[in-house]
Amino acid sequence: MEELPARKEEVEHAMEEGIEFNLLCNPTKITGYENPDDKRDPKNGFVTGMECVKMELGEPDASGRRRPVVIPGSEFTIDLDCVIMSIGTSPNPLIKSTTPGLEVTKHGGLIVNEETGETTKQGVYAGGDAVTGAATVILAMGAGKTAAKAIDEHLSK
Incomplete structure (x- = not known):
């Protein structure tokens, strides 16, 4: 957890909210349900999982920070039904x-x-x-x- 690029209070708040940490893994694809035979299937478009790859810390870069690098052959899928994209935006001025x-x-x-x-x-x-x-x-x-x-x-x- 010491390499986690987050403020201490962010990690503490996440733990209080029951967030599960999957450290040193990188999402590569969000998967969803699609029934090509029935375009009106109510489950179409729902999220079903996230494909990820495991990472390891490489050598320090010019800033001294060890950057994550992909571990070949480490692909895995996490089953889920919701994805929250956290991008941080300003309020809409309109x-x-x-x-x-x-x-x-x-x-x-x-x-x-x-x-x-x-x-x-x-x-x-x-x-x-x-x-x-x-x-x-x-x-x-x-x-x-x-x-x-x-x-x-x-x-x-």
Whole structure:
């Protein structure tokens, strides 16, 4: 874990969220279900797995960091049904002008109640990069859980 290029609190938050770490492996392909005989099959397009290759740390480069290199013949597949792409983006600057009732910060992030994730527009919830700007997927997941709980409570009234 010491070679993991992440901040300590990111790793701790990930562990708290139950994230399983597959260190020194590189995704090469996301696989999905496709029924060519029935284009209307409701399972078409659903993710089924991720093909990966194992890596090992090579010699240090000019910066002193040991870069991962592929271990030939180490391909494997992880079965899964969901992939979360974590790219870190800024809030969409058009949201303020296209969605009346949503207030934003001077940096363009949506203003939310931190305890519920509810925005300034009643019944609309937000979290992740739309609120904080580019941040970690773990923080976005936490915000999503907070909002989901608040939405459930709101709908149960």
